[in-house]
Structures are given as C-alpha cells and as structure tokens.
Amino acid sequence: MTRPAKRPTSADVARAAGVSRATVSYVLNDRPGQSIPQETRHRILEAARRLDYRPHASARALAAGRSDIVLLAISALPIGPGISRLIEELDAALADNGLTLVTHLAGSRGRPLPDVCATVGASAVIGLEPFDDGTIEALHRAGAEVVLPVRDVAPAMNEIGRMQAEHLIERGHRRLGYAMPADPALIRMAEARLQGVTASCAAAELVPPVVLQVNLDDPAGVVTGWTARKVTAVCAYNDEIAIAVLAGMRDQGLSAPADLAVIGADDIPTARFAGPPLTTVCFDAHEVGRRRAETIAAGLTGDQRHPLPAQPAPRLIERSST
Amino acid sequence: MTRPAKRPTSADVARAAGVSRATVSYVLNDRPGQSIPQETRHRILEAARRLDYRPHASARALAAGRSDIVLLAISALPIGPGISRLIEELDAALADNGLTLVTHLAGSRGRPLPDVCATVGASAVIGLEPFDDGTIEALHRAGAEVVLPVRDVAPAMNEIGRMQAEHLIERGHRRLGYAMPADPALIRMAEARLQGVTASCAAAELVPPVVLQVNLDDPAGVVTGWTARKVTAVCAYNDEIAIAVLAGMRDQGLSAPADLAVIGADDIPTARFAGPPLTTVCFDAHEVGRRRAETIAAGLTGDQRHPLPAQPAPRLIERSST
C-alpha cells in the first residue's frame, strides 16, 4: 500500500497551461486586483482539473501563515449521536466557509491537545465545553488564532434543563427529581443542566428538585429514592440516563408516566423505542452547527460584522413517557 | 480571541543556544550519525523548552515530505461509544509510535475525503470499512501513503454475524431472521455481517436467514414478517436495530425471548436497559485499536517485520433477550 506517485504541484499546472506559477496562483485563489482574461483563466482551471491538482496544504499554510484547519477537541467519552450530528453540521457549515474540520477525541493517554493543534497546524480550536485559561494560552502558543468556546456553553445547557422542567410543571407535576450521571466526565455539563431545572422550580414556587445519581448497574435503586419522597416526575441528564431510569422502573413493576414521568435530553435514536417512548428535549444540531461555524469563520477572517449569534432555543419532542 | 503572538522557530532556538539551525534540527530529531556532545545537546534542549518551541508542522511536513498525521475517516452516523473507545485506543497507540490521530466525521454535505486528506496533509488514512478502489486512488493522489483497511474488515464483520448465529443455533433455534438497517450508508457493513449469519446457517444445515429491512417508523411491521414464517430468533445488524425490533414486539404484545429471540451487535450503553436487556456481540475496542495502530506504524516506517496481526475475535455478551 505504499505508493509515492508524486502529487502534481502548481508548477505542473503552470507548465500544462503555458503560464507562470504566479498566474496559476492568482487564478486558483481568484485573487482580486489582477486582470486575467477569461481564456487564460479557463486554460488554467482546465489544466488543474485534468491533473487533479490540489494545493499541498503544508506549503500553502507555510506561505500564507494560515491553515484553513479547524480542530474540534472532544474531551471525553460521551460521544453520542447528538454530538455526532452536531459535528456533521459543523463540518458542512465550515466547508461552506472554506474551512476544514477535523476532530480529536482526546483520550487521557493520547497526545496533549496543544501538541495535536501544533501538529496539524490548526488555526482554530473549538471544544464542546469551555477550556481553562492555561489550555487557551497553550493553544495560542501552539498556533491557534481563535479558540472557542470561552464561556458561552453553560447558558445553552441551562436552557435544556429549564425546558425539561417547564414541560413537567405544565403537566401538573409539583415535585420533581433530577437524574445525574455517575461519570465524572459529565458532571460539569450535568450541573449546568440541573441549574436550569432548579431555576424553573424556583420560578414556579416549587421545592428544588430531588437530585439523585443513577447507578447504571442498579437503576432500580434511584427509583425508590424518588417515589419515597413523593416525586412524580424526573428530568434526566440525557436520554441514556432516562432509559436506565425507565428500565429501573420496569424492574419494580412501575410504569411511566403514571407512576413517574421521565423526560430525557438529546433525542438519541433509541429514545423512540424505549418503553414507553421517551419524551425528550434537544437542540437543532443543524442550527447550532451553522451558528458555531459562522462565529469561527468570522473570527478567522477578522470579519466582525455579525454580533456573534446566540444559541437557538432547544426543542421539545413529546412522546409518551411524560 | 485573535492573537498573532509569533510562534518561536527553530532559528530562535538556535540563536538562544548559540548554534546553527542545522544543529538544532539534528538534536531535536536526534538524528543518528551526528556527533554532538552532551553539553551542546543539553543547551539546545533547554533553550527549546524555555521558548516552548514546537516545530511548525507545515514546514516540517513540507521539508520532510511526510507528516505524522493519520486521518481516521468515519463515514456515517453510527458513531456510538463502541467506536469512540476504539478511537481512544487508536489515538493512544499511534501516539506511542509518534503519530497523531485526527478524525473526520464525513457528513454527506461536508468536504470530500480526499480534500480533507490533502488539506491536513495526512500520510495515512484509515477507515472503519473498506474504501472502494476509486477512493483509494484519490487518496493516494491526495498524498496518503497508506490507506486502510483495504480488504481486511469484511472478515471481521463476518465474524460478528457468525457469532450471533452460532449463539442462537446453540440455543436450539432452527429458523433465523436477519434485521437489516434501512440506511443505505450501512448496507455494506450489514451485508458483511449477514454473510456470517448465512454461513453459520449453512454449516448447521439450516435454511438461510429470512432477511427483512427494519423500518424505524414502524418496527412492528417486520415482526409479523418473521413470526408468519416461523422464525424464532433474529440477528440484528446492530443494537439500535435490535432495540427497534424489541419495541415492535412490545407493540404486538410479544416478548423476547419466548416469542422471538433477538441478538444485537456493538453493545451500546442502552442495550443493557432494553426490555428485555439485550444479548449482543462486540469487539474489544482496546485490542482492535492497538493492532490497527501497529499496522499503520509498520506501513509508514516501511517496517515489514510484523505479519499484520489479524483482528481479535468478537465477544458475546449474554443478557436476557435470547
């Protein structure tokens, strides 16, 4: 599988089109302020196509001092379908802006993020939750021009919780529970979501939610924790946790929503096949991806027109677990 | 968030250490065949550390014609925790070999893979299922030296199906069904898995499996398709499909494994909370990741010692749906 097969360079294109390398460069990057007749332009484009020419990224980056590469850093294990849809959207939206997205799943034993950033020569790094200041500093030193998010993800997580709680309250529930994940990698995000729930309870003059951690090896355990305290509905950190709770209830002969209503978050594919089908709350991945991409592109081109569009509102998907 | 903050170059290190750039390069890449006294070596290393010097990837790649970047292309949506564990392993194992892994989640609307490969300057591209010849050719032209897998994943997928079927046959089932996904992106992999099932049936002198496509909007439909034909157990392409089938059965008042046994594949987290908990088959991500990484590293260094270690065998996780 090792084949050298020299890639064509811009010099090859120039030769094939009978012009100089400079002209090729001007045409391919259609640089304004150059007067190049249609015919020459066409000849060059055609030659490039015929040779399947693709600019050598390293050389371009070296010369231009910029790389068109956006690195998405995903910190821990919890990569579910929600995230992967967001990634797809992000990818598409960045591509529209001439940027290329690559992802780094940072296992604890892999390369440190700044190293990866430097290795691929990324000019932007984005994450799913805010980086700490030390990391940001290191990333800048590693060559990243823009790093996101800095502090803008918590409010969105908040919204998720708020919407879960409001749905339940509307349904007439007065005592809510909150199902926390046990995975330490998730607690930051979970706490942000929980905050939204707590806020909604306060706004409706209800007692704060009864927070319980779900042990994935014994989901039945938490259920009694809630029923014993007269909780009639629980918001789960995400759909996986919600499905675990539902399983715990089945084990005890309980059923949703009669004995305990359950609402999830993220709308994973198996949510609709849960018993009963899970009501859930999620973001429109398409929208989120697009807005993020635009923020990045704006940051990279120094184009500060847009006032950094905010996150869209989450959406409620009603099924029968509430 | 835009800060130029010029990165230090090897010339800066050279100046700081009072030597020439070449010497710096020799020391930092500890190139054999050069005689450099400990003291100088130390001075250079120290200077590099003090300046937080990291070689500019693009320049290095340009000069060396090689990039240390391995691109993992994930073609479609089905990115579950199984895969993300595999990625982590791969990342760690490649890092041990001095390689950096980045992933590209290729949505259909994002950049075409060869473009991405060229943009990041990857010198190896690996995927989860075999690429077709056109793609391989394109990737090579885009600069990839080694591309995997070429033809070596189908047997592994085969194994999945074989193990599913054998488990069911052992349990006494004589007429099996196969649950195909509807997503066209998955059919290649699905067909590979199905082949394993078919082979096992043949080996046990049973009729071939009754293959039905699962419509995620009406999973109950397929169930009658099987029961009408006296199928007593079905192998699902993966856990998601299996869970959908289980949901379809519930809708009809049927239950697993009494009315129809169901076995999945991949062991996604919600599998254990399905009703009933799903028996499934999966790979040991750790092993797969490590072996793949070694194959890549060997291919890149031209080191042909290892006889390309094969895939490990899949593992059966017995729960109660069979």
Added chain:
DNA sequence: CAGCTTTACTTACGCGCGTCGGTGACGCGC
C-alpha cells in the same frame, strides 16, 4: 611534521506555495 581521521559543527539548498514588484506590449491623447 606531513597526512589522515574524527569531532563539532556550519553553509546552502530546496520542499510548494503566496505575493510583491516589476516588465514588455499595446492603445490613446496631443
């Protein structure tokens, strides 16, 4: 002390590209 090898470096080139500053040909006004 001439002649050789070894040590410890340095100088110089080129990777593929973007881009600044030309340059020659041509048309136009006077």
Added chain:
DNA sequence: GCGCGTCACCGACGCGCGTAAGTAAAGCTG
C-alpha cells in the same frame, strides 16, 4: 513620435524546516 496608462503576465523572494555537503580544529599515526 513621445509620454502615460492600462493589460497580461513573469521573476524572485521568503515562509520554517530537513538534510547533504563542506570545513575548521583537534587528535592520532608513522
């Protein structure tokens, strides 16, 4: 027919790095 302003294009530099080839000094041999 001379100056001036386009038009269409080219030469050459430098980005940061790896590396082949060179060199000056020191050490050894006979």
